[in-house]
Amino acid sequence: MGFDSGTHDRREPSVTAEASQDCCRDFALSRRSLLRSAAALGGGMAVSQMIGDSMMQATFAGSTGGNTLVVISLRGGIDGLGVVVPHGDPGYYQSRPSTSIPKASVICADSMFGLHPKMAPLAKYWTSGELAAVQAVGLPVVNRSHFSAIEAVEDADPGTDLRTGWVNRMIGLSAVHSTPACLDAVQLGMNFPTTALTGDAETFATVDLSGLQFTGLETGYAARRYASLETAWSSATGPLARGKAAALKISKGPGEQLASVKASATQYPTEWNAVSFAGPLKSAAKLIKADVGTDVIAIDAGNWDLHTNYGSLTWGSMQSNVDGFARALAAFLDDLGALRSRVTVVTISEFGRRVAENGSQGFDHGWGNMMLVAGAGVKGGRYYGHWPRLDADALAEGDLKVTTDYRNVLGEIVNRRFPDRSLPQIFPGISFAPLGLMS
């Protein structure tokens, strides 16, 4: 496509990193520009899936003082083998002559696996037993299309045409809801919800938590402002009237609460490679502290679709992305402090990447991936999953096989942290075989 990968602007890696991969160009760039404007004012649109380099959070409301699940979707198909490195499998070094992580460089290692060294900010959580990793996990059937794999992952209900998300089904099963109920699902970092949030239960999407109140509420004016709005919309019907009613409840309640949460003392990273994670994670921490009854927060992060410009240990997009992600996540866990006892974090991605390098020392779309799980209830400091190995005959068309359905991991987490929710209704059609990563 004419982009010279050596001259790309460091501040906007996706512009050149993704541009040469036609299938993924839209995917990476569009989200950035969407966020750019959305970040200025928390505008809204309740529509479906966003892809690319951005953060989305969805929160699911429930009882205050309860548990919270943070789902981080790593968009673009993160290279799981590059994060949870199978240094003990010779197939890894054979397939990746230019991009592999040297055995001596991995951290938090056991005899088979280790983490990318840029995961170092999270190492203390590994050691303390609050961080675990799962390998060879993903969709049960291979799907290498961004659009349809994301739908499949988030819908989590194969075999029906009905388009609802697993998170939306999970909210629907809650006995207790927030006020207003749309805070059962709040999307942060973006102003519309993903497929995971789509469904009958109301959800809420917003770029951040700062603008969740009506204008004109300065001292002395709140009562007359609310009264005037009430009169204006008193006989209105239709979707905007409903949206306004929900906005009113947010403005009067949680919007107020959130605006008054003290700024965090924790330093979140501000560098360009971390900012797309750090912003929404910072909002997530604020939302958890505000304790408005949020059950799940979902964040959509990153630009992991590295067909080219993947790099190696010391240069390239992969190490830079991992670095930004790890520092932002570490800051988030630090920020939570004692609240970590109520918060569990899990990462998801639509597919992993091919085992072998492609012609541009990058990786095309693959299948098996890794998931990270951190926080409350996690039996950390260990690697989970059933490793199918990387021998040529063990691969599925050049991809790492999936030996654990991702819904088993999500299901086990949901079951342990939200035991009141019926798993078969959230993830229909799967017989659960938990890996035992949660206590």
Next chain:
Amino acid sequence: MAYPSTPTSLYINGYPEKAGKLTGNTDGAVAVSAVINDPDARDKVRMVVRYSRDKSFKTYYTVYSAFGRQGVRHRATMTRLSRNSLYYVRVYTQQRDRKLLSRHYKASSFWTAKSESESVLTGPLVATARERLYLNRFGTGFTQSALMSLRAAGGPDEWLAAQLNPSSIPEAAKVAEIDSWFPQLFRTPSAKYASTMNNMGGSSWSYGEDLGNWTMLRRIYSARSLLETMTDLWSNVMHISTGHGSAYVYHSDYDATIRRHALGTFEDLLRECSLHPAMRVYLDNWKSVRNAPNENQGRELLELHTVGATSGYTEAMVKDCAKILSGYTVDWGKTFEASYDSVRHTTGPVRVLDFSSSNSSTDGRAVAVELLRYLAHHPATARRVVAKIATFFVSDAPSTGLIDTLADVYTRSGTNISAVLTALAKHPEFLTSEGQKVRTPYGDLVATTRVLAVDVHAPTASDSWARSMNSQHGGPQLFSWPRPDGPPLTSDAWSSPSRLFGSYRMHWSLAGGWWPTKNCTYRKPASWLPSSSLRFDAYVDHLCRLWLGKAADARLLRVAIEAVSGPETWATVTASTTITPEHQVANWQFPRLAIALLDTPDHMIT
């Protein structure tokens, strides 16, 4: 002996008279006021108002103001007026002690209302529901001047007919000015590409951001508003994302192509858009090589742009469609010119639904054009295209009957878009659809800027008003939807709580002139007063007519009273409170009154 001077600044019924008469009708007792002048300031003066239906004033009534100081406004009320009559008015100054009348009078005239149901207050025009509908749906938002243009054309149908022929409407001079504000949009593809490579003067997303700003400015100021509205719709149907890493170099020309064909035939529009270099690049057709055509555009042409996924085409047909399209390419990285490369064209028999061809020539352009014509005229395309038109203009769920009617017009007229719009405008489902369409954040920003009459000037910085629009509306950047299917056309997609927070912030920001502040002029609050003294209910009614196209009903009056009145002694405001330029609602509290009227279904839903 010094005569008192002629009165000045004559107001009748709360509105200033212009050119010796008042437009609109009055009813009942009519207030009259004027500034009374007398150079001999020692004497008290009063206003003398003579009024008659007889232009020569052989007989007339007289009313007086109380004697008072000179140089201030005096008031009186004309009574005993007959209906449906033209009255002439002569206003004099009279001295008390000397009893001298001014040598000259201030003249005016006014009509009284025909019947009791006619509007009580004169002044800004009240639109009928149909006029509002046309201006808000076909146009880019009701304004008084748009309404006057519509009436000057002869009415809604005549206005629509003229709008369907944009070259018959003299374009606002501002539109050419706006072009000059964005020279970067008119660079050649190679210049745009070069500017992003060395990161000087542009990046791919900044071109997209400015295309959005430029577009919204046109929607605010253009006289050819239907053309802008249809360009909006077709940009959605034939969407190209401004987030795309390559298409940006061609996007401005693509936009111009849409505008050129927006009111012609869908056949022409489809062909020109499908084969445009921007689309070749966006949907990867330019990379097709012989015997390995890229399927992206082949699929989306069928699924999104024409017949749709349920029309029965198979995967083999998608591949054949891709074969037909192969060959259209661009010289990326060098000249960026669009060309046809026979070497890239895959030959061999092809079949797409009922279209088939031997496709034996390596120059496949004739086959491609034939396929596009076939698809444009296909009945499934007819239904899908008119369904989008109906959803855009009427409601989220247009009836099968309406779609049937419009599809029939589409087909019989040879895919003529203007014919479809003309039929739509006559359809009862459209005519009764007021209240069905939620404005998008973009439409809301455009409409709000129009009614608040913000004057935008040439930008000098990236935070100038003209370049900040894409950050102001609170939604995703215009044209940035990341998928080829384009953003939703339904109301519910734009109705989330976040949308409300965003649009309310935008209304507040514009009502107060808080932001953006660079290179723009906001009207001063006092300039919204129709006279220097009037009742609050008359003031609210005036604003509702200007901004909402309707008179203030009891609800809107209450909305306004509740927004500005309060427990403080100075904050008592009722319907009859006299408002002058010194009153808080006409100066520092004006933004609160403004948002009370804009944060409403009346403004945000059409």
